[in-house]
Amino acid sequence: MPNVLIIDDDEQICKLLSKVFNRMGYSASYQLTLKEGLDKIISEYIDIVFLDVNLPDGNGLDAIEIIKQRPLAPEIIIITADEDIDGAELAMRSNAWDYISKRESHRDFKFALERALEYRRQKQAKSPEKQINCAAIIGKSRLISNCLDKISTAAHNDLPVLITGETGTGKELFSRAIHDNSKRFHEEFVVVDCASLPEHLVENTLFGHAKGAFTGADSDKTGLMEMADKGTLFLDEVGELPLDVQKKFLRVLQEKIFRPIGSKKEVKSDFRLICATHRDIADMVKQNKFREDLFFRLFSMNIHLPPLKDRKEDIIILAQHHLNSKKDLSGKNCTMSREFLEELKLYEWPGNVRELLNTIDLVFSEAGDGTTLFPHHLPENIRAVNIRNKIKAQNKANTHTPPFFPNKKKIGSIPKLKDHIENTKHAYIQNLILVTQGNIKETCRISGLSRGHIYRLLQQYNIKGV
Template sequence: MIHVLIIDDDLSICLFLSELLKQMGYAFKIANTAVDAQLLFNNHAFDLVLLDLELPDGNGLDLLPQFTGARQSPEVIIISGTGDLRGAALAFKYGAWDYVQKPFLLDEVSLPITRALQYRKEKLDTPHLIPLIRCGIVGESDAIQKCLIEVGKAAASDASVLVTGDTGTGKELFSRAIHENSRRASKPFIAVDCGALPQNLLESTLFGHEKGSFTGAARRQDGLLVQANGGTLMLDEIGELPLDAQKSFLRTLQERCVRPIGGTLEIPVDIRLVAATNLDLDQRVKEGLFRQDLLYRIRAMEIKLPPLRDRRQDIEEITLKKVHELSHRYNIANKAVSSELLTVLTSHDWPGNIRELINVLDYVLASAGNDPTLFPKHLPPEYRLSRLEFEPILQEKYNPESAGGFDKEEGFPTLDEYRNRLERNYLKELLNRAKADRKSACLISGISQSRLYGLLNKHGLPGFGSK
């Protein structure tokens, strides 16, 4: 049985869609607010979501990443009366199936529903792929699972892939995983850091050179493009590639041949390109620092790697695995990892991502010496100090009037009473500071509109005006 979730505050639209779904033989549930939609989605499995953007307690777009990010993510059709092209663009960016504008005719909504569910059936009926060779990628979080799905898609084709993400997120590991799971796995995987190559040697390194073509060229040398022939060339930090080299490299991708510096003959090459960067290449294009035509060539597919702070549930597994690997590398007995250390590591934001975490674990092992178990005391001092940032608050004498707004006559509150009063007082002050502007309130609090409206409803506080 197909299950559909209708999210719309317009009762006439809900009635129309529910009658249509009945005729099509599908089961459905209806939510008129973002909060109700989240509750239904968390407690039921849906094949399709019909999502209105303008909800009384928030923007439907705030719900979209939650829907499309789920393991068995439903297909999503946006139904909106605003005609907002920017909203449509964001919807498609997050993987929505289609965008239907109100008012609509029967065929204008029934056909997208039929097509979306046909696609979903074909997708679910497709035999499971052979498990990926992970090449050292650790983690089971939803964020990493989505990236691994994209790796599988990339490995099945020869399309150029752009891997993006902050420094230290594992771009080379994912690039290697694409290669190892592709038909080119038995051929070379050549990785080069464009930012580390001296500019005067960059083109020679990539394209090769003939003997005597420049000072110091004592012999003929094949470039990395020729060395990667038949396999995969990974260009790390491709955003650092100078414009002159970009032009030459673009020609190589188009013509599939290389002319070494000082050479007269072109050498055919068959390579699969995987590029990686932590820079915003679209912004580099606007600044005139990166060729737009080259960006089109290298971004046939894109895999965006999440920062470690967005996949904290993977930190424990990464820590245990890396401690074991480092112990083996240093030929020392494997050490136990205390829950206290894992708590500290999980709470840290890790601006340097996995690379920073591994460096810290290296320090922890050295600091522990012969100790059999790793504790927070083995961390570098600056990481231990980060735990103490909020301790002065805990050391202050409890004052019910200032902390939670309780009268002395009420006695000491329960934890739930204390938490609810603090939450309510925070929201009241937030409304005051944001001057009843919902965007400002979300920016100050760091929470989504749907979450904010849910909290306001919970505490019976007024919402926002038309700002």
């Protein structure tokens, strides 16, 4: 019997939905706080979770990633009393199964549950896909695991793939992994760096040319699209393709046929296309800088690579792996001190994995004959940024922390802890209502509290909405 869990601070809704789901023949239970709900998910097997957004002790959207890390993680249906468009979009980007308003009817909730269960049954019955070889991709974070799952899916079909992400996140590495695990692995993986090609050479590079097509064309030249026949064509920084080339390239994708410059004959090429970019192609489409029809062809599958700052648990793994490879080449065995590791985790890494690996190369050289890496070995710019962030964090902490040695003359004026907490809470809610100008929806979003909780506090402290 499938197990359904409802996490919502509105007990009336919880009881109502539990009753509906139990009548459908499922085992339904509920928890009124996020912590209690997460504890239940950890301790019991749950198939479907109906998760509220605004809970007394946190935001449901923030918990999606935690829930997804569980083995056999449940499908998540976000529920909310607010028509929050941004929240709905974030829920979908976080891989929630569905998003439903509390205003919907019982029938809608029952339908959402049935569809989620059907999807779950099909997913569990699906034969496991072949193991893929991604030894070159280092990391154990949930975000990277999600990307590896998508690589597995992409490797077992022939659809165009668009890989997005900041500079230095490893877009070409992931593209090669798709090719190496596909049925085309024994054919060419042809790389085209669209950003480095002069605009007047892009078409010639991709399509090739016939002898005599222009001055200096003393012989036929095979284009990269023809070289990628039966293999994979990788367009790095596809956002840099000129608009006129985009139009011609769209036909190639549709027909798998193109004509080299100056040639009377058309050439066939059965290549698999993988593109990558650090730019927002959807925004470029809105600005008429990228063809919409080509965008939809490229967007058959999208793999977004997370920045390194969002997967900090992988920083040390990447650094250690690269350091080990340096040891294998040089014979010098270096270890990273605890302080050095802390500095690596503190830094934001705007250049992502590429910047991290380059930094490890530098400190390995900087250490000379030393066997232990210390913060002093790091580049000055990283140490300067880190010390600035440490001071900012310390100053922020000091504004909220009383002195360790209070002025004895003023000890008698210190209120009781309970009174201090109540006064602080009162001031917080009062200031928040002023800032949001009485907008309860915005107040809930900023505070992370439910609408009911906010109204109870307003009544308790006799605060009038603006």
